[in-house]
Amino acid sequence: MDRENVWRSYDPAAMEELEKINKEYRTCLDAGKTERECVSVTVDRIEKAGYRSLEAVKAAGQPLKAGDKVYAVCMNKTIVVFHIGKRPIEEGMNLLGAHIDSPRIDIKQEPLYESDGLAYLDTHYYGGIKKYQWVAIPLALHGVVAKKDGTVTKVNIGEKDEDPVFVITDLLVHLSAKQMEKKAGEVIEGEKLDLLFGSRPIEKDETLKDEEKDAVKANVLKLLKEYYHMEEEDFISAELELVPAGKTRECGIDRSMLLGYGHDDRVCAFTSLFAILDVEEVEKTACCILVDKEEIGSVGATGMHSRFFENVVAELIALEGGESDLKLRRALANSRMLSSDVSAAYDPMFAEAFEKRSTAFFGKGLVFNKFTGSRGKNGSNDANAEYLAKLRQIMEEHKVAYQFAELGKVDVGGGGTIAYIMANYGMEVIDSGVPVLSMHAPWEVTSKADVYEAYKGYKAFLLAD
Numbered sequence: 001m002d003r004e005n006v007w008r009s010y011d012p013a014a015m016e017e018l019e020k021i022n023k024e025y026r027t028c029l030d031a032g033k034t035e036r037e038c039v040s041v042t043v044d045r046i047e048k049a050g051y052r053s054l055e056a057v058k059a060a061g062q063p064l065k066a067g068d069k070v071y072a073v074c075m076n077k078t079i080v081v082f083h084i085g086k087r088p089i090e091e092g093m094n095l096l097g098a099h100i101d102s103p104r105i106d107i108k109q110e111p112l113y114e115s116d117g118l119a120y121l122d123t124h125y126y127g128g129i130k131k132y133q134w135v136a137i138p139l140a141l142h143g144v145v146a147k148k149d150g151t152v153t154k155v156n157i158g159e160k161d162e163d164p165v166f167v168i169t170d171l172l173v174h175l176s177a178k179q180m181e182k183k184a185g186e187v188i189e190g191e192k193l194d195l196l197f198g199s200r201p202i203e204k205d206e207t208l209k210d211e212e213k214d215a216v217k218a219n220v221l222k223l224l225k226e227y228y229h230m231e232e233e234d235f236i237s238a239e240l241e242l243v244p245a246g247k248t249r250e251c252g253i254d255r256s257m258l259l260g261y262g263h264d265d266r267v268c269a270f271t272s273l274f275a276i277l278d279v280e281e282v283e284k285t286a287c288c289i290l291v292d293k294e295e296i297g298s299v300g301a302t303g304m305h306s307r308f309f310e311n312v313v314a315e316l317i318a319l320e321g322g323e324s325d326l327k328l329r330r331a332l333a334n335s336r337m338l339s340s341d342v343s344a345a346y347d348p349m350f351a352e353a354f355e356k357r358s359t360a361f362f363g364k365g366l367v368f369n370k371f372t373g374s375r376g377k378n379g380s381n382d383a384n385a386e387y388l389a390k391l392r393q394i395m396e397e398h399k400v401a402y403q404f405a406e407l408g409k410v411d412v413g414g415g416g417t418i419a420y421i422m423a424n425y426g427m428e429v430i431d432s433g434v435p436v437l438s439m440h441a442p443w444e445v446t447s448k449a450d451v452y453e454a455y456k457g458y459k460a461f462l463l464a465d
Contacts, residue, residue: 355406
């Protein structure tokens with residue numbers, strides 16, 4: 001079925017709202033380049049909208065009622081937001097679940113060294129990346145340094161105009177004959193992704209006869225102590241991430257697209273957040289889950305495989321006046337979820353990777369992926385036909401442009417989301433999100449129209465009976 005390009009359907013009022021949503025999204029995307037920053041942005045917005053932390057709600061000692069707004073945070077990297085509905089939670093929730101981690105370069109725990117007059121930070125890449133894309137581009141350093149005395153210092157270098165930026169160097173083309181013969185996956189090796197961090201030696205102490213050993217490294221440590229009160233050993237308890245430096249920009253002569261870092265999956269995370277903030281009254285409890293670690297398998301305490309979400313739902317059921325484990329199981333099994341994650345947009349420059357009858361296109365709205373996985377649907381969720389029919393009815397009732405797609409040709413590759421994890425509870429789950437060009441590259445591209453339709457679709461889903 002050939003879906004119409006949704007741009008043709010917008011009247012001036014819709015265009016005004018489209019630009020408003022995309023401007024708001026750009027602001028959040030630029031402020032949230034790490035999972036910690038995304039949680040911080042989210043907490044700031046939801047508290048202004050009247051949401052209270054689970055701890056505050058429990059301390060108040062009052063039962064939950066329809067219209068209450070509650071959130072809980074796990075280790076500053078995962079957050080779950082609830083708008084309590086008229087029906088008991090036991091009857092199920094409408095869930096939007098997105099991830100807020102993105103492919104990046106992490107700094108190791110003992111990273112600083114000097115080699116031939118240059119200071120470097122040793123790194124370890126995070127998630128699925130084409131390593132050659134991360135060299136010779138300006139990078140910013142984001143994260144936190146936790147010290148033994150309990151203080152935590154935020155780090156953000158490279159985003160302001162007056163900030164320095166960082167770079168991972170590449171071999172000059174004049175000497176790269178052998179490099180150019182390598183396969184793309186071997187052109188840049190993981191251990192060659194070390195960050196150029198400094199080149200100026202510390203000022204010589206005239207009382208000393210010999211040059212100071214590792215003088216450039218010494219100068220770097222001096223600056224770190226001056227600006228961040230940080231010793232070399234504090235790298236051990238730091239979480240520092242390298243991300244592309246710079247803001248999200250409008251893309252195309254018609255300004256119809258956005259070029260930015262982290263569209264996967266923050267384009268779905270922030271539109272999900274906007275949706276739950278904009279619903280005023282819901283029959284079923286509405287929930288927005290923004291989770292960490294999806295890019296590496298949803299593992300760990302802040303990944304979707306953890307019991308964090310389940311534990312919070314149990315707390316909410318107790319606040320409603322019931323503590324039965326059976327009520328928790330019913331609540332999860334009776335819920336419906338949109339696993340809000342991006343899909344691959346058709347790229348005419350690489351048409352051989354796509355099957356055009358089953359792919360997502362820019363400007364044609366919110367994408368539903370009945371299944372993801374790879375090849376023989378390995379690792380997929382594969383949503384039920386009845387659930388798809390219900391979603392079609394919801395989207396069409398609310399005039400949301402949508403499309404159905406697969407992630408490329410059957411035998412070309414594939415990918416996964418958090419959908420299969422939540423489906424383990426017995427709930428209805430399907431992947432739905434925004435189509436993206438250059439997915440997992442340092443800079444990715446989305447269509448403003450699809451961002452807007454995703455917001456509309458997520459809001460419609462939360463309002464469904």
